[in-house]
Structure formats: C-alpha cells, structure tokens
Amino acid sequence: MNVIQQAVVVALVVVGSFFLLVGTIGLLRLPDVYNRMHATSKATTIGAASMFVAGFVYYGPQGAGLTSIVGVAFLFITAPTGAHLISRSAQKMGVPFFGDDTSWPEEKDEPGSN
Amino acid sequence: MASELTGVFALIVNAGLVIASALTLLASYRVIEGPTVPDRVVALDTIGTNVVAIAVLFALVTGEGLFVTVSLVLAIIGFISTIAVSQYVIEGDIIE
Numbered sequence: 001m002n003v004i005q006q007a008v009v010v011a012l013v014v015v016g017s018f019f020l021l022v023g024t025i026g027l028l029r030l031p032d033v034y035n036r037m038h039a040t041s042k043a044t045t046i047g048a049a050s051m052f053v054a055g056f057v058y059y060g061p062q063g064a065g066l067t068s069i070v071g072v073a074f075l076f077i078t079a080p081t082g083a084h085l086i087s088r089s090a091q092k093m094g095v096p097f098f099g100d101d102t103s104w105p106e107e108k109d110e111p112g113s114n
Numbered sequence: 115m116a117s118e119l120t121g122v123f124a125l126i127v128n129a130g131l132v133i134a135s136a137l138t139l140l141a142s143y144r145v146i147e148g149p150t151v152p153d154r155v156v157a158l159d160t161i162g163t164n165v166v167a168i169a170v171l172f173a174l175v176t177g178e179g180l181f182v183t184v185s186l187v188l189a190i191i192g193f194i195s196t197i198a199v200s201q202y203v204i205e206g207d208i209i210e
Contacts, residue, residue: 020163095152
C-alpha cells in the first residue's frame with residue numbers, strides 16, 4: 001500500500017471519527033428526542049459512511065471494497081428511513097417538544113389522511 | 115495486502131478505534147437514562163451505527179476483509195430492529 005493510499009485512509013478515518021464524536025455529543029447534550037434524532041441520524045451516518053469509504057480506498061474495487069460501497073449506499077438509504085419512523089412513533093406516543101415555541105402543524109381532519 | 119501496518123497509519127486507525135469504542139460506551143448512558151422510549155431507540159440506533167464503524171476500523175487494523183461484510187450485516191440488523199421497535203411502540207404489534 002503506497003503513501004497516497006495511506007494518507008487518504010488516515011484522512012477519512014479522522015473525518016469519520018470527528019463526525020461520530022459530534023453525533024454522540026448531540027445525542028448526550030440536546031434537550032429533546034427530536035433534536036437528538038436530528039443530530040444522530042445525520043452525523044453518525046456520515047461518520048460510518050466515511051469509515052466505509054476508507055475501507056474502499058484500502059481494499060480496492062474488488063471483494064471487501066465492493067462490499068464497502070454497498071454499505072455506503074445501504075446507510076444512506078436506511079438511516080433517514082429509521083429516523084423518520086422513530087420520530088413518527090414519538091409523535092404518536094405524544095412526546096412533547098422542548099419549550100413552548102414550537103408545535104406540530106395543524107392536522108386536517110380529512111377521511112383517509114393519517 | 116499489507117499485514118504489517120506502519121507508523122502513523124497504524125496509530126491513527128487504532129486511535130479511531132478507541133474513539134469509536136468510547137463513544138459507544140457514552141451512548142449507552144442515553145439508553146439507560148433516556149426519559150422516553152424513543153430516546154432509547156435513538157440511542158440504540160446510534161450504538162448500532164457506531165458498531166458498524168468499529169467493525170470497518172477493525173477490518174482496516176487486522177487486514178481481514180471479512181469484517182467489512184460483518185459490518186454490513188450489522189447495519190442490516192440494526193435497521194430491521196429499529197423498524198420493529200418503532201412499529202411495536204405505536205401499534206403494540208409487529209406483524210398482525
């Protein structure tokens with residue numbers, strides 16, 4: 001493995017560790033379940049995807065590197081879906097917002113609307 | 115594949131592994147303490163993503179490409195478990 005490849009892998013690992021750190025700090029410090037979901041679903045997804053790209057650079061376009069690219073696509077599809085489902089279930093459970101300034105938009109009482 | 119990692123490369127990748135592991139332990143605080151059930155689900159989802167990153171970093175450290183596949187399987191299991199728990203919380207049932 002040559003020097004440029006090592007440097008790119010090191011840079012991607014550093015960026016991924018930074019985003020994982022930011023996401024976990026947001027999970028621990030933010031006041032509300034919606035804010036926490038917002039922080040973790042973006043930052044930790046970018047962090048893990050950066051680790052996957054580091055794996056792609058390390059292993060090349062065959063074998064484990066190809067699995068890494070599939071992992072990036074899978075994370076980018078499934079992480080927003082899971083976060084949306086969690087926030088939707090939190091709303092249906094009646095978890096309130098932090099503070100009084102925000103509220104859900106008015107739901108129209110149409111038949112067939114959820 | 116280079117089995118002996120050299121110098122700065124091994125140091126940085128090992129440091130990333132330690133950081134990701136420590137963050138996984140810190141996220142378990144929110145699992146235990148979190149006021150509502152969706153807090154715990156969000157924290158478990160974060161732990162799942164962190165474990166995926168740990169598996170990829172372990173594949174880089176050891177040079178075993180198999181652990182990338184392990185991380186992909188962990189990502190799939192985390193997504194399915196998140197969907198199952200959120201459905202169970204609001205519906206009281208997963209498959210009716």
